[in-house]
Amino acid sequence: MSVDSPGIIVERAFPAAARDALRDSQLRRNIGKATNTIRAKRKAVVAEMPDWQDLRDAGYAIKRDTLRHLDRHLLALEASVTAAGGTVHWARDGEEANRMVGDILAGHQAKEVLKIKSLTTDEIGLNGALSARGIEPIETDLAEVIVQKGHDRSSHILVPAIHRNRAEIREIFKRELPDTEHLTDEPRDLADAARRYLRQKFLTVPYAISGANFAVAETGSVAIFESEGNGRMCLTLPRVLISIMGIEKVIPRWADMSAFLQLLPRSSTAERMNPYNSVWSGTRAGEGPEEFHLVLLDNGRSDVLADEPARDTLNCIRCSACLNICPVYERTGGRAYGSTYPGPIGAILTPQMNAPPSPADSLPFASSLCGACYEVCPVKIDIPRILVHLRGKVVAARGAKTALDGEALVMAAMARVFENPRLYALAHKAAAIGQVPFIRDGAIKSLPGPLAGWTAMRDLTPIAKQSFREWWKARDR
Amino acid sequence: MTSAKDTILGRIRQALVDVPETEAGPEAWRFRQRSTEDHSALLDRFTERARGYKVRVERATRAEAPARAARILAEAGLVRLALPADFPVDLAPEGFDLLRDDGLDNATIAACDGVLTTCACAIAETGTLVLDHGVGQGRRKLTLLPDYHLCFVEASAILGLVPEAVERMQPSVAAGRPLTFISGPSATSDIELNRVEGVHGPRTLVVVILDEAFPNETETH
Ligand code: SF4
Numbered sequence: 068m069s070v071d072s073p074g075i076i077v078e079r080a081f082p083a084a085a086r087d088a089l090r091d092s093q094l095r096r097n098i099g100k101a102t103n104t105i106r107a108k109r110k111a112v113v114a115e116m117p118d119w120q121d122l123r124d125a126g127y128a129i130k131r132d133t134l135r136h137l138d139r140h141l142l143a144l145e146a147s148v149t150a151a152g153g154t155v156h157w158a159r160d161g162e163e164a165n166r167m168v169g170d171i172l173a174g175h176q177a178k179e180v181l182k183i184k185s186l187t188t189d190e191i192g193l194n195g196a197l198s199a200r201g202i203e204p205i206e207t208d209l210a211e212v213i214v215q216k217g218h219d220r221s222s223h224i225l226v227p228a229i230h231r232n233r234a235e236i237r238e239i240f241k242r243e244l245p246d247t248e249h250l251t252d253e254p255r256d257l258a259d260a261a262r263r264y265l266r267q268k269f270l271t272v273p274y275a276i277s278g279a280n281f282a283v284a285e286t287g288s289v290a291i292f293e294s295e296g297n298g299r300m301c302l303t304l305p306r307v308l309i310s311i312m313g314i315e316k317v318i319p320r321w322a323d324m325s326a327f328l329q330l331l332p333r334s335s336t337a338e339r340m341n342p343y344n345s346v347w348s349g350t351r352a353g354e355g356p357e358e359f360h361l362v363l364l365d366n367g368r369s370d371v372l373a374d375e376p377a378r379d380t381l382n383c384i385r386c387s388a389c390l391n392i393c394p395v396y397e398r399t400g401g402r403a404y405g406s407t408y409p410g411p412i413g414a415i416l417t418p419q420m421n422a423p424p425s426p427a428d429s430l431p432f433a434s435s436l437c438g439a440c441y442e443v444c445p446v447k448i449d450i451p452r453i454l455v456h457l458r459g460k461v462v463a464a465r466g467a468k469t470a471l472d473g474e475a476l477v478m479a480a481m482a483r484v485f486e487n488p489r490l491y492a493l494a495h496k497a498a499a500i501g502q503v504p505f506i507r508d509g510a511i512k513s514l515p516g517p518l519a520g521w522t523a524m525r526d527l528t529p530i531a532k533q534s535f536r537e538w539w540k541a542r543d544r
Numbered sequence: 545m546t547s548a549k550d551t552i553l554g555r556i557r558q559a560l561v562d563v564p565e566t567e568a569g570p571e572a573w574r575f576r577q578r579s580t581e582d583h584s585a586l587l588d589r590f591t592e593r594a595r596g597y598k599v600r601v602e603r604a605t606r607a608e609a610p611a612r613a614a615r616i617l618a619e620a621g622l623v624r625l626a627l628p629a630d631f632p633v634d635l636a637p638e639g640f641d642l643l644r645d646d647g648l649d650n651a652t653i654a655a656c657d658g659v660l661t662t663c664a665c666a667i668a669e670t671g672t673l674v675l676d677h678g679v680g681q682g683r684r685k686l687t688l689l690p691d692y693h694l695c696f697v698e699a700s701a702i703l704g705l706v707p708e709a710v711e712r713m714q715p716s717v718a719a720g721r722p723l724t725f726i727s728g729p730s731a732t733s734d735i736e737l738n739r740v741e742g743v744h745g746p747r748t749l750v751v752v753i754l755d756e757a758f759p760n761e762t763e764t765h
Binding site: 097100101104105117118121122124125128129131132135136137138141142151156157158159163207208209210213226227228229232233236254255257258261262265266269270283286288294295296297299300302303304314321322324325326328329332336338339340341342343344345346347348349351353354355363365369370372373375 | 547548549551552553555556557558559560562563567569570571573574575576577593596597647650651654667669670671672677683684685688706707710711713714717718720721722723724725726727728729730731732733734735736737738740742743744745746
């Protein structure tokens with residue numbers, strides 16, 4: 068996939084991309100180390116919270132309720148941000164958002180613009196759109212500097228450069244950054260080189276772009292959670308700040324932050340709290356940017372909202388806990404998903420943002436339905452259930468042509484059963500008693516009854532897509 | 545032509561036709577709202593958690609605090625320090641080149657060896673300082689550009705849990721003030737997951753708790 072194309076247009080089906088990823092042993096080692104480390108840390112900081120499940124329930128309830136009245140909350144947000152001195156823009160899709168941001172910057176004759184890592188801007192391919200207008204976006208997160216200067220794509224929501232080791236990073240920096248003749252591959256040294264390069268930029272470039280972790284409708288406050296301080300630099304030094312947020316990022320009240328300030332850091336970087344959280348409302352005399360723009364982006368989100376069984380997808384606070392726990396992700400890495408959003412969340416979000424038929428149709432099959440992603444999700448998105456729902460949709464979309472295809476039949480049946488708890492319970496019971504295979508044909512003859520319970524479901528998955536099965540069988544070679 | 549706003553709101557309303565007009569909001573939260581620990585336990589917890597982020601934490605009475613701060617700052621070899629314009633006079637340490645922020649430019653702030661501030665409150669459970677950039681706390685960039693930040697925290701402003709701090713900050717947020725939550729020095733784990741302190745923000749964070757109840761607390765690190 069080219070670096071500058073929008074980050075949700077999937078060009079290759081998952082199995083093919085995954086096969087390539089599996090051949091890259093360095094990538095596998097790095098991803099394995101990353102996911103294992105974060106997984107263990109996360110477990111510890113979650114275990115010390117006696118009310119973790121209550122927090123998850125609250126996170127879910129707030130998100131669900133917000134989404135069910137999204138129009139109201141967005142209008143309230145627009146009013147409060149405007150009252151605080153900001154300007155609110157609405158963008159139907161990525162192209163419109165990119166054009167707006169480009170217009171604002173062009174109006175200031177900007178040649179460069181600072182950026183805080185943002186999945187949303189990656190999703191819409193903002194960097195490429197700005198470059199095309201002669202405005203150079205400067206990524207300021209260390210990992211994004213590594214990715215951008217390495218002319219590369221991110222491989223993890225949280226640690227985008229996890230596929231690069233220190234020797235590779237040294238090579239990239241020596242090639243791309245000033246004053247790096249004597250650079251060693253010590254992480255301290257590498258970080259210092261980035262600090263020197265970026266400090267100069269922070270002090271001289273008066274424009275910045277950010278995403279948003281949350282925006283509070285009641286107060287017009289936008290919140291950014293980060294570790295390095297590049298976010299604070301971009302939010303406080305420039306004269307003009309543009310924040311782009313998906314419409315699902317709004318929360319109704321400031322008090323709701325008490326849940327997310329606990330859920331996000333522990334689920335994400337596995338810390339009790341990440342080093343810096345910034346909250347600001349509009350503009351303020353003598354403090355921070357003089358001009359603040361908030362872009363509210365739809366780009367397919369209202370379609371996700373319309374599909375009731377998949378609506379919870381929009382609860383996602385992009386913590387990446389589901390990536391770190393996922394056995395499929397651990398082996399393939401993020402780039403195999405071909406999208407800004409990898410791992411389990413990507414497997415449900417990306418296909419909903421790519422109109423079928425598309426290579427993204429293979430993503431809902433990139434899972435063993437083990438359920439671990441649901442257990443760690445701080446906002447309780449039932450990813451396995453949504454995966455099955457989407458598989459059913461993919462199969463249905465294939466239409467009459469494949470009506471007699473055993474795979475299609477199984478998937479459609481599975482989807483129906485999974486979507487109906489009563490049917491699922493019944494089927495589970497029946498299978499447990501008799502191991503009754505309810506469909507037999509060429510595609511699945513080696514398998515036991517497809518409804519023989521959760522563990523059997525894991526083995527079942529490969530039949531969904533022959534090529535995925537091949538991949539699955541080949542995974543240990 | 546329909547505006548983007550109308551189109552998006554229209555799509556959203558169309559998508560939500562299944563949602564009843566009058567629907568009850570979420571149930572009351574069950575997660576902890578108040579810590580049950582006594583205040584001295586909270587101070588200990590804050591100290592332990594902040595130290596977990598490699599923050600140096602000390603306790604001193606208010607009268608003793610400037611001298612204590614002076615010793616810490618001198619040890620670190622700092623000379624020029626930035627202060628918010630309204631930094632409390634009685635907390636300013638002697639023997640340093642103190643620069644009050646009456647609108648200093650970025651380069652001047654960045655050229656300071658360190659910065660001294662107070663904070664609005666702190667959270668024991670997470671070892672977090674919360675600044676609402678009110679009196680004694682300065683503009684946001686003041687605590688960002690210098691490489692060293694020493695923060696005075698009133699013992700009484702150390703709260704137990706995150707929800708207590710969120711509640712305490714409600715009036716500030718409602719008044720349009722920005723907030724900065726600080727949990728340890730700036731850090732990254734982007735290179736092979738090795739933690740490196742101080743990528744952009746201050747590499748060193750020191751907290752002096754102003755506590756009349758511990759006049760004889762010995763200096764600890
Ligand atoms: S789906 Fe849940 S676990 Fe995965 S990134 Fe989103 S919030 Fe985190």
